[in-house]
Every structure is written in C-alpha cells, then in structure tokens.
Amino acid sequence: MKKWIENAVFYQIYPQSFKDSNGDGIGDFQGIISKLDYIKQTGFNAIWVNPCFESPFFDAGYDITDFYKTAPRYGSNEDIRKLFEEVHKRNMHIILDLVPAHTSHLHPWFKQSMRQEKNEYTDRYVWTDREGRNNVDGIQGVTGWLNAVSDRNGAVAVNFKACQPALNFGFAEITDIENDWQQKPSDEGPQKNIEEIKKIMSFWLDMGCDGFRVDMAGSLVKNDSEQEETIKIWQNINGYIHKKYPQAVTISEWGEPTRALRGGFDADFLLSFGPSYYMDLFRNEKVLDFDSDTHFFSKSGNGDLTNFKRAYEVFYEQAKKGGMVCVPSGNHDIPRLSTQLDEDEIKLAFVFLLTLPGAPFIYYGDEIGMKYIKDIPSKEGGYHRTGARTPMQWDKSLNAGFSAAPWDELYLPIDPDENRPCVEEQLKDETSIYNTVKRLLELRKMHSCLGNTADFEFVELSDDRYPLAYIRNDSKEKLLIVINPSNKSVECRKTEIGEVIFTIGEDYKNESDKMIVAPCSAFVAKLI
Numbered sequence: 118m119k120k121w122i123e124n125a126v127f128y129q130i131y132p133q134s135f136k137d138s139n140g141d142g143i144g145d146f147q148g149i150i151s152k153l154d155y156i157k158q159t160g161f162n163a164i165w166v167n168p169c170f171e172s173p174f175f176d177a178g179y180d181i182t183d184f185y186k187t188a189p190r191y192g193s194n195e196d197i198r199k200l201f202e203e204v205h206k207r208n209m210h211i212i213l214d215l216v217p218a219h220t221s222h223l224h225p226w227f228k229q230s231m232r233q234e235k236n237e238y239t240d241r242y243v244w245t246d247r248e249g250r251n252n253v254d255g256i257q258g259v260t261g262w263l264n265a266v267s268d269r270n271g272a273v274a275v276n277f278k279a280c281q282p283a284l285n286f287g288f289a290e291i292t293d294i295e296n297d298w299q300q301k302p303s304d305e306g307p308q309k310n311i312e313e314i315k316k317i318m319s320f321w322l323d324m325g326c327d328g329f330r331v332d333m334a335g336s337l338v339k340n341d342s343e344q345e346e347t348i349k350i351w352q353n354i355n356g357y358i359h360k361k362y363p364q365a366v367t368i369s370e371w372g373e374p375t376r377a378l379r380g381g382f383d384a385d386f387l388l389s390f391g392p393s394y395y396m397d398l399f400r401n402e403k404v405l406d407f408d409s410d411t412h413f414f415s416k417s418g419n420g421d422l423t424n425f426k427r428a429y430e431v432f433y434e435q436a437k438k439g440g441m442v443c444v445p446s447g448n449h450d451i452p453r454l455s456t457q458l459d460e461d462e463i464k465l466a467f468v469f470l471l472t473l474p475g476a477p478f479i480y481y482g483d484e485i486g487m488k489y490i491k492d493i494p495s496k497e498g499g500y501h502r503t504g505a506r507t508p509m510q511w512d513k514s515l516n517a518g519f520s521a522a523p524w525d526e527l528y529l530p531i532d533p534d535e536n537r538p539c540v541e542e543q544l545k546d547e548t549s550i551y552n553t554v555k556r557l558l559e560l561r562k563m564h565s566c567l568g569n570t571a572d573f574e575f576v577e578l579s580d581d582r583y584p585l586a587y588i589r590n591d592s593k594e595k596l597l598i599v600i601n602p603s604n605k606s607v608e609c610r611k612t613e614i615g616e617v618i619f620t621i622g623e624d625y626k627n628e629s630d631k632m633i634v635a636p637c638s639a640f641v642a643k644l645i
C-alpha cells in the first residue's frame with residue numbers, strides 16, 4: 118500500500134511563534150487552524166508541529182511533564198483534536214513531535230525515580246549506583262550527569278540539558294563490570310519504557326494525528342557505538358506502530374539514514390550534526406558569522422559539495438531499499454537559511470530543496486526569507502537558537518499580524534527591521550521568495566519525476582565544482598536540474614537538452630562544442 122508520505126511536502130510549525138489567536142502573545146492551535154488555508158495554498162500538504170505537550174519549558178517543550186496532555190498555552194486536547202480534523206478536511210496530514218529519550222526533571226515519573234525506596238520508576242531512568250560515580254568520558258550517549266539531586270544515592274544521566282534526565286533504554290556494552298548499575302536493553306526498566314512509548318504514540322494516533330517526528334531518535338541506548346541496539350528498539354517500536362496503524366509515518370531526528378531507515382523509520386533528516394555534510398550547502402561551521410561564504414549556495418563560488426554528494430549517494434542507496442532522506446530548509450535548532458544567503462541565493466537554494474527526492478521540509482518563515490535575529494536574549498533554553506524562533510511575519514499590521522498583544526508581551530520580539538519580509542507583500546510580488554517557492558511546489562506536483570520517490574542521480578557537467586546538476590526521472594519523464602549559485606558563468610560539456618520548464622536567471626547557451634551556464638541561475642529542462 119502506498120503511504121501518504123510518498124507525496125508529502127511538509128511545513129514545520131514552531132507553535133509558540135506561528136499565530137496567536139487570543140491575544141496572549143503566544144501562538145496556539147486555533148492560530149494554526151486559521152492559517153491552514155495559507156499553508157495549503159502555498160502548496161504544502163503536510164505539517165510537523167514542534168512539541169506542544171505539558172512542560173515547564175526549560176527547553177521550549179522538549180522537556181515534557183505529561184506526554185498525554187497538550188500544554189494549556191496552546192489549547193486543550195480537544196483543541197488539538199479539532200486541529201487534526203481541520204487538517205484532514207483540507208486533505209492534509211499532520212505529525213507531532215515525539216520525545217522518547219528523556220523527560221522533564223519535573224515529570225512525576227522522575228520524581229518517583231528520585232526516591233530512595235524502590236518503586237515502579239526506579240529503573241526507568243539511567244542512574245548510577247551511588248552519588249559521585251559519573252564517568253562521563255567513558256560513556257557514549259550521555260551528555261552529563263547530575264549528582265545528589267535527591268535522596269537517592271546515585272547520579273542520573275542527562276540526555277541533553279540538565280532539565281532532561283535520560284530515560285533508561287539500557288547499555289549496549291557494560292563497561293563498569295565491577296558494579297551492576299548499567300542495565301541491558303532487555304531489562305525490565307528499558308522494556309517498560311519501550312511499551313510506554315508505544316502507548317504514547319497510540320494515544321495520539323487514535324486521536325487522529327498522522328505520525329511523528331522523533332526527537333534524538335539515535336540516543337536511546339547508551340554505549341551503543343554502532344547504534345545496533347538502538348536500531349533494534351526502533352525496529353520493535355516502528356514494527357508495532359506500522360502494523361497497528363499502516364498509514365502512520367515516523368521520521369527520525371537521527372542524521373544517519375543508513376542507520377535510521379534500518380530501524381524502520383519512513384524517513385530520516387540530514388542535520389547540522391552527523392556525517393551528512395549538510396552544513397556545506399547553505400551555511401557553514403561559522404554559521405553566526407553573517408559574511409562567511411564557503412557554503413555552496415554562495416555567489417562567491419567558494420563552496421564545494423564533494424563530501425556532501427558522496428555522503429548523499431550512500432544515504433540514497435539505503436533509501437532505495439525503503440524509506441526517504443529528507444533535506445530540510447532549516448529548523449528550530451539552527452540559524453535560518455537567510456543568515457548567510459541573500460535573496461537570490463535563497464531562491465536557488467529552494468530550487469535544490471524542492472527538486473530533490475525525499476519529502477521536502479520547509480521551516481515556517483523560510484518561504485518568505487525571514488531573518489535570523491542576532492543577539493536577542495535566550496528564551497526557554499533556546500540560547501543561540503532563539504534568533505531562528507521569532508514570530509511569523511504575516512502582514513504590515515500590529516506585531517506583523519502575529520498577535521494582538523502589546524509588543525512587550527510577545528513570546529519573542531518581532532524582527533525589528535521595518536523592511537522585514539511579510540506574507541502580505543510577498544504574495545503580491547511575482548518575483549518574491551514566496552512566489553518562487555510556490556512555483557516550485559507547483560512544478561513538483563505537476564511532474565511526478567520530481568516527487569519524493571522518483572529516481573535521482575548526480576551528473577557532472579563540468580570539471581569545476583559549479584554548477585550542481587542532477588537528473589530526476591520515472592517511467593513518464595526525465596528532467597535535468599542545473600543550479601549555478603556562483604556569480605560566474607560556467608563552461609560545461611555540451612548536453613542535449615529539450616524544453617526548459619523552469620528558470621531563475623538566464624539558464625544556458627549552447628555553443629558549438631560546449632554549454633555555458635549563466636551566473637546565479639538555475640533551470641529545469643526535459644532531457645531528450
């Protein structure tokens with residue numbers, strides 16, 4: 118049976134910053150509902166919403182205190198059910214964020230686990246057998262240890278920040294053989310956690326959601342160097358879920374499709390960390406240096422995708438056996454696409470993002486080129502990530518149409534630039550980033566060979582590092598995509614090309630023995 122993800126094009130919504138419907142300064146479910154037509158008209162047919170569950174928000178909701186209840190600031194469980202219905206009415210799909218590897222330090226399970234007396238939750242988190250035994254260096258997959266946080270004599274492992282104690286899924290390799298605190302994945306605590314994850318997923322799927330983006334999916338089992346034990350757990354969980362809910366989709370935040378897809382995920386993301394060289398595309402390691410230009414989609418022509426291509430080809434081979442590789446425009450954890458790209462470069466980046474295989478994921482606001490806001494105070498554990506989480510810019514009215522609250526009561530400040538981009542204005546401008554995205558989404562829909570599961574192959578048109586070129590094809594059609602972000606024209610091998618069906622800039626010229634690709638250009642052409 119074909120799953121809906123095979124035709125899905127996702128829009129990622131950070132719920133706090135998308136649309137506030139009741140004037141309290143923070144986005145909510147009703148706000149999302151009011152913008153579903155906008156999302157659909159742009160050309161998206163699926164949504165991922167960042168965590169919206171009960172939380173003290175020390176990490177923007179990735180620190181959950183009740184996995185079965187939405188955070189009141191967004192609305193009730195009834196309200197999210199309504200959101201699911203409204204999404205489905207429009208023939209769209211919606212996935213939630215599943216955070217399986219840790220809870221909030223204020224979760225009632227953790228409070229029980231902190232007690233001296235043995236109880237049901239004693240073994241549900243990763244604890245050492247005594248306070249002070251916290252050999253961080255020797256243990257893979259643990260970002261820190263907390264000592265003496267309770268009466269319990271032990272240190273607890275942290276999965277990300279101090280507010281996120283790690284749920285126990287066992288150790289693949291027992292390194293402390295003299296003591297017996299390192300449990301096996303088959304032990305009771307880990308097994309109960311696995312069953313609980315299945316229960317949480319079933320709860321929301323029964324209510325009408327269509328699947329999950331799975332947070333830190335590769336982090337379950339500790340000391341798991343090749344992640345084989347973590348893969349086994351996901352085979353178990355995904356196997357169960359996909360059998361019970363054949364249309365449910367799971368997409369991992371793992372960053373290593375060769376592993377994640379073996380774990381039964383429908384898709385995995387390329388991320389700013391991991392072996393994908395994703396950062397060579399639109400940003401680089403000095404991502405907060407706005408003038409840095411060594412990424413590929415730069416006019417300077419200084420980029421190099423050799424490593425990216427090699428990694429992508431390996432991932433793509435894995436995906437052919439089942440599953441997808443998704444290359445996102447950005448997300449809530451990294452500076453926005455616009456940080457190191459100007460408007461022209463962003464448009465070319467979208468040609469790439471929207472003609473690749475795998476489901477596209479566009480982070481809210483990237484479709485209008487929203488800016489990363491430098492130097493705003495950290496909010497809810499965002500730190501440098503906060504600048505990529507500011508309110509969506511809808512129009513020219515108060516608070517850019519995000520909220521009716523007084524400006525100093527907004528979740529985060531609006532981009533202070535009076536020329537900041539907004540949806541209202543970009544809709545009217547044929548050449549805007551927004552309309553480029555929209556045209557590309559239409560193109561993708563019209564040509565099945567550009568779809569999520571059609572074939573893909575890089576082609577080398579020149580010995581230079583530019584342009585980037587690849588072929589997409591299926592039984593109906595074969596298209597060539599050529600993208601030259603550099604501001605120099607590039608001599609390429611002569612190539613027989615048919616009708617050009619999409620261009621940015623001037624596309625190409627054929628000379629007797631060569632093809633010249635114009636600077637800052639992209640085109641999609643039929644191959645004959």
Ligand code: GLC
Nearest residue numbers: 176179277332333370449450
């Ligand atoms: C993921 C999320 C990030 C969060 C972390 C801990 O990387 O994307 O926002 O802080 O996991 O849950």
Ligand code: CA
Nearest residue numbers: 137139143145
């Ligand atoms: Ca609100």
